Amino acid sequence: MKKIFYNKFGLGLLLSSMMFISCDDSGDATGYSNLIVAEDVVGTISLDSPLTNSQTVREGDEGVYTYTITLNKPQSIDIHVSVLQTAGDADDSDFEYDHELIIPAYTTSVSGEIKILNDDEDEDDETFTLRVSNANTSNASITSQELSFTIIDCYSDLAGTYSYSTTNVSAPTGEFAAGPVTGNVTFTAVGGGVYNLSDASFGGWRGLYGPGNIATGVQFVDLCGEIAYAGVDQYNEVFTFSNLVINGADMSFHWENDYGEYGDTTLTRTDGSNWPNFVLQQP
Known part of the structure; x- marks a missing residue:
């Protein structure tokens, strides 16, 4: 009986010691001391x-x-x-x-x-x-x-439809349209002064290649009065502006792309207001 008693007593001490050590080592609930x-x-x-x-x-x-x-x-x-x-x-x-x-x-x-x-x-x-x-x-x-x-502050409010007149449209393959080619272009706001253009050539491609030809995928960007094209068209071509002139409700500029097409466009507001005093973004 004496031998059995000591075995039980020794086992109890061992278990108590293990429990004490385990609790001490997991104090941060991560398993690390x-x-x-x-x-x-x-x-x-x-x-x-x-x-x-x-x-x-x-x-x-x-x-x-x-x-x-x-x-x-x-x-x-x-x-x-x-x-x-x-x-x-x-x-x-x-x-x-x-x-x-x-x-x-x-x-x-x-x-x-x-x-x-x-x-x-x-x-x-x-x-x-x-x-x-x-x-x-x-x-x-x-x-x-x-x-x-x-x-x-760079608030921009250009969403809407404007009339255009585009002249002197040319392509590197020899096509030329003296114009004027006229029509309407729509600016659709996508946020932050960025607008999707319904036709980035402003009728120029229609003058060069016939009805149904428009440049899509290109955007017009207005950042604090500085304007530029952004993105590329469906043929991965990059467009740029130059020769910007603001005259009340008319905004005139030269546009071209890196394929070699270009033209001169005048955009006219039809809502009775004038264009802001835009300048071109510097590269």
């Missing part, structure tokens, strides 16, 4: 071009700006990094950002994003400043950075 948190963990904040510590941006660009926080070595726990707006009159209708970034345990980096929003309001310039990281960041030393933005 809290005692392995690393020391001297340093983080750096790198800005992805074109993001800088201070910039002026155009609302209509709807720009997205990114940055990355990188640790010199991983931690065994998540690192929480705050991002706070510290100044400015812009609010969440003007921009979006990550309010907190988390570097997961056993990893060394995380990326943050700042997105400029476009709306349909005519506004004065707005500003905001964000501070990435602060003294409350735990288990890593990350020197904070401030990122300052000035947002220039």
Whole structure:
């Protein structure tokens, strides 16, 4: 009986000891001991071009700006990094950002994003400043950075149908149409001052190649009064503007594409208003 008693007593001590050790090692509910948190963990904040510590941006660009926080070595726990707006009159209708970034345990980096929003309001310039990281960041030393933005309003309202008159249309294969070729073109808004064009040749292809020929897929871009073509047509051709002249309700320009087709067009507003004082975007 004495021998059996000691065996039971010894077994009980062993089980109690195992339970105590198990609970101690899983204190953070991850299966890893809290005692392995690393020391001297340093983080750096790198800005992805074109993001800088201070910039002026155009609302209509709807720009997205990114940055990355990188640790010199991983931690065994998540690192929480705050991002706070510290100044400015812009609010969440003007921009979006990550309010907190988390570097997961056993990893060394995380990326943050700042997105400029476009709306349909005519506004004065707005500003905001964000501070990435602060003294409350735990288990890593990350020197904070401030990122300052000035947002220039770029509201654009060009959706509609306009009449055109296109002359002096030419193709590299020898076709030529003196014109005028007349008709209507429709600008369909897709957001951020960008418009789909119903015919980027403004009747020029019809004058060169006959009825039914239009240039599709090309867009008209208005960013803070600077205009340009964007995209390519159904034949992967790039269009450009030159010789822009604004005269009240008439907007005249020379257009051409990298295939070698070109023409001179006058767009006329029929709603009784004048064109804005556009300038051409510089390459």
